[in-house]
Amino acid sequence: MSESDQSPQGDDSSQEWPTHCDHCGTELQSAVVDVVPDADSEHLQTGSPGTVIRQDFCPNPDCPGRVSA
Numbered sequence: 001m002s003e004s005d006q007s008p009q010g011d012d013s014s015q016e017w018p019t020h021c022d023h024c025g026t027e028l029q030s031a032v033v034d035v036v037p038d039a040d041s042e043h044l045q046t047g048s049p050g051t052v053i054r055q056d057f058c059p060n061p062d063c064p065g066r067v068s069a
């Protein structure tokens with residue numbers, strides 16, 4: 001048995017997550033934008049802060065797709 005002989009097949013297209021900016025090609029960075037506390041009290045007992053919402057953003061200040069607020 002060789003555990004290092006893992007060759008995933010047909011599972012790489014099930015979930016596609018962009019890792020680079022679609023506009024300028026810069027590698028995206030992930031930042032926590034918000035944390036939503038779980039309403040279920042059972043989650044509080046486990047010490048879970050809630051659902052962490054993370055959002056990918058392009059760190060390139062000159063990105064053409066950058067949303068200026």
Ligand SMILES: [Zn+2]
Pocket residue numbers: 021022023024025026058059060063064065066
């Ligand atoms: Zn960009």
